[in-house]
Amino acid sequence: MDQIGALGMNWRTLDLNLLTVFNAVGQERSATRAAAKLNMTQPAISHALTRLRGSLHDELFVRSPDGMEPTPYAERLIGPVRNALESLRAALDNAADFVPATADRSFVVAVDNRSAIVLAAPLIAAVAAEAPSVALDLRPSGTLDLAEQLDRGTLDMAIGGLAAPAERFSDRRLFEEGFAALVRRGHPAAVDGAVDLEALGHYPHLVLSSTREESDFVDAELSRHGLHRRIAVRAPLLAAIASLAQSDMIAIISELSARELSRNAPVEAVRLSFQTPRLVTAMLWHRRLEGVGAHQWLRATVQRVARAL
Known part of the structure; x- marks a missing residue:
């Protein structure tokens, strides 16, 4: 029986928390960076990988000069596991009502220089006023592969002079200027x-x-x-x-x-x-987030701030 078949038989006994670790290591190719991303210790990451290796009967990741390289089996799992975790997160977000005043979560938003100068301060103020426990993680977009990070769910939104690069993304114009x-x-x-x-x-x-x-x-x-x-x-x-x-x-x-x-x-x-x-500034997001209440609120807040300019 191949390993995929074995996984299909054993998934009911698999600790799904281990898949979160697998996903982080698969994205970061580093136990240290995965630990920082998940707010875990490196020994805890190593222990989780050891358990997952035992459950799946595969080495999963091997050390190399370039970091933690996935085995062929792990390589086949990385995409489906990431998609499954993203779908689960979106489902949980969508199932819960988003109440800004009591929400406790964060959003990761990529911004170019123009939107960082013009939008960042009023957006931070608007979020703080409406959702005091919501954190914003604003990242410079210049060196990021936006499509990849939106696909992976490591970015919630990008703001800048951009348009949807594929059908799976949506964009909306915020303002235009000379x-x-x-x-x-x-x-x-x-x-x-x-x-x-x-x-x-x-x-x-x-x-x-x-x-x-x-x-x-x-x-x-x-x-x-x-x-x-x-x-x-x-x-x-x-x-x-x-x-x-x-x-x-x-x-x-x-x-x-x-x-x-x-x-x-x-x-x-x-x-x-x-x-x-004329320069156009727009916001870009993944379509799987269209109906998620938290993301609808974020997009509406960004739009309102942009209109006030």
Whole structure:
């Protein structure tokens, strides 16, 4: 009898908690990271794997230079076990009424730079006001495989300039905006709250390398008027405020981000004197969460916060 058949016969005696450990090790490929993810000790993870190996009569994971590598049998189990646990979690979430005032849970949300600047603070405030025991885990989306993490259930939602990459996901537009210039307060290029083409061609520019917001449209507009942009510095967003505050450089950034950054820093957002491309910010989630009350509340809260912008 093969191992799959043996599992089919023995599943009634299997401790389902062990499958949670199996799933975590399968995702993390590390007993240490699995322990941290499940808030368990590493010896407890090792003990659980030992029990599961005995129940399934397979080594399941072997140590290698790249971490805990699954055996062929474990590899075949990883997807079905993950899907089964996700379906069970969704079923339990959906069966229980979600009452924000008394709910005690967390949501993991990936955010890009734009939504982190513009949405994070009001979203945190809204969640704290309505659901004081609900925790938000906001993660930068730049290095994440969003589709994979939404599939795995390690992400509840992603917010950014994105659209549903496949039929199993849903998306909803939150807001749309153009671009503005961000300069130090008192910058000579800012006249009546705007910066014209002459100034854009005259003063040096700081290009933000981490926002993923293309500003080539500025070069095209200047070229039509016989002007060009001089890029003095390329730097990540974290360096922008200090760099701009101590120079005459100009940074081109999304309009709402520029406004938000200017609230508590010695910089100001100024209009551009021509039409700019539009940037769309949307939220993305897995369709299996469509009818889950907790996730419906989260999406409604994000939408309400976005509308208030």
